[in-house]
Amino acid sequence: MLKALSTTLKYFLIAFVAVLVAVYISACSSFGKLPDLSDDKVTEKFERSPQWDGQYFKNTLAQEPVDRWKAARAFFLASNPNTEPDPALEVDATDANIYAQAPASGLRVTWLGHSILLLEIDDKRILIDPVWSERASPFSFMGAKRFYPSPLAFEDLPDIDAVLISHDHYDHLDMETVKRLKEQDLNWYVPLGVGSHLRYWGVNEDKIYEMDWWQQQTLGDVTISSIPSRHSSGRTLSGREHKKTLWSGWAINGPEHSVVYSGDTSMHPDFAEVGKRLGPFDLSIIEIGAYNPLWRDNHLGPEQAFIAHQLLQAKAMLPVHWAGFNLSRHAWTAPIERLLMAADESNSDSRIIIPKPGQAFEPSQPPENQRWWPSIPWDGVETEPVWSSKVDDLLEAYRKR
Numbered sequence: 001m002l003k004a005l006s007t008t009l010k011y012f013l014i015a016f017v018a019v020l021v022a023v024y025i026s027a028c029s030s031f032g033k034l035p036d037l038s039d040d041k042v043t044e045k046f047e048r049s050p051q052w053d054g055q056y057f058k059n060t061l062a063q064e065p066v067d068r069w070k071a072a073r074a075f076f077l078a079s080n081p082n083t084e085p086d087p088a089l090e091v092d093a094t095d096a097n098i099y100a101q102a103p104a105s106g107l108r109v110t111w112l113g114h115s116i117l118l119l120e121i122d123d124k125r126i127l128i129d130p131v132w133s134e135r136a137s138p139f140s141f142m143g144a145k146r147f148y149p150s151p152l153a154f155e156d157l158p159d160i161d162a163v164l165i166s167h168d169h170y171d172h173l174d175m176e177t178v179k180r181l182k183e184q185d186l187n188w189y190v191p192l193g194v195g196s197h198l199r200y201w202g203v204n205e206d207k208i209y210e211m212d213w214w215q216q217q218t219l220g221d222v223t224i225s226s227i228p229s230r231h232s233s234g235r236t237l238s239g240r241e242h243k244k245t246l247w248s249g250w251a252i253n254g255p256e257h258s259v260v261y262s263g264d265t266s267m268h269p270d271f272a273e274v275g276k277r278l279g280p281f282d283l284s285i286i287e288i289g290a291y292n293p294l295w296r297d298n299h300l301g302p303e304q305a306f307i308a309h310q311l312l313q314a315k316a317m318l319p320v321h322w323a324g325f326n327l328s329r330h331a332w333t334a335p336i337e338r339l340l341m342a343a344d345e346s347n348s349d350s351r352i353i354i355p356k357p358g359q360a361f362e363p364s365q366p367p368e369n370q371r372w373w374p375s376i377p378w379d380g381v382e383t384e385p386v387w388s389s390k391v392d393d394l395l396e397a398y399r400k401r
Contacts, residue, residue, distance in 0.1 A: 030138035030175045031235050032168065032197035034244045049192060049212045049246070056243040057192070059230045061268050061390045063297035068239075071294045074329060082331035082376045085147050089323070089373075094151045094358040099125075099158035105364040107257040107282060112152055113357035114324025115172060115287065117261075122254030124222050127163045128261060128285075129172040130181070136171035136325050138235065144171065144325040147332070151358025154180060162187040162219050166263030167233045167247035168194050171325055175201055189217060189224050193245030197235075213248060225251040227274045229265035230388070231298055251278040260312050261285040264321065266297045267304045267388035267395070275313035283353075283363045284314035289322030289335040291386040301386030302338035307398050309350060316351040316363050323357060323373065334378035341380070 137143020234242030249263035291301035
């Protein structure tokens, strides 16, 4: 009996290990490929960057280290029934016929949920952080799942001129979407090192523009600038493989219009410098969700997002990085509720535009905001504060304005 049990257990363990190996192999392509630091061309390019320390990219303001075990426990063990829409959120399909004509004002934005955007600016069409996969994960069967299918089917995308990628986390860089887009004749603008993933997945080398902070490239008469952010990178659980690629935000300046996208970031003083150098902007697109006090130096949170918007000197704000994936333990509606409260308490006349996912709009004539999200319990800044480290002076100076 014991011998039979031992044999059964042995075969079970063998099968279990085989499954784990198969799962790992299936995910290997999604992991991408890190830059080859034995390649002199790569290291020479990296060494010109003030952000590169010889092994890793770093933030201008160092981040507080995240206790990964504590963060994992908080994520998986915390009880909050409101982290995802229930019932499922229903969104309207984007009417792809609108793309048959250029926007009347010359600037139109389609928010496809989370940080996925189609930007039409001065006769150029630019995709930002496109993710069409069902999950923001290297696995097809586990990981953060979409709250709803993409409002704009991939097949309905109009012709695209360029793609901007802010960093290589899965909710911003999606292998399957890259592989579908690579067949098109378009340019890819990415932070330093991220081009290695794209080349590994088959994107034409000549179409990839890897950029350090403050570097610029042109797309016709539109200027694309990489701007600083305060975040991190990496596509595996190994800390040794994190921060081998850079992270950034983007400023897009055309002859008539200008837009700034924060990417993923916590608070940093360069927001004001971006506004001074490249602003003012018609629209700021700023992340507001997936915050947590345990990783306060990775994301802005709603209150700091509104401060960043004002520092950037933008006329209107589009909040993103919410209502797409469950990436933290806050209620899924908390980011937008807290943002609206922060804006109201500031007595600012800045316009916040809150389209329903899939809705296209022109910032010059924005739609009236409607509460398309439900009223559910959420924690405010007093209960769940998210103030980044090392920026007390900046925040105090802002409050005294």
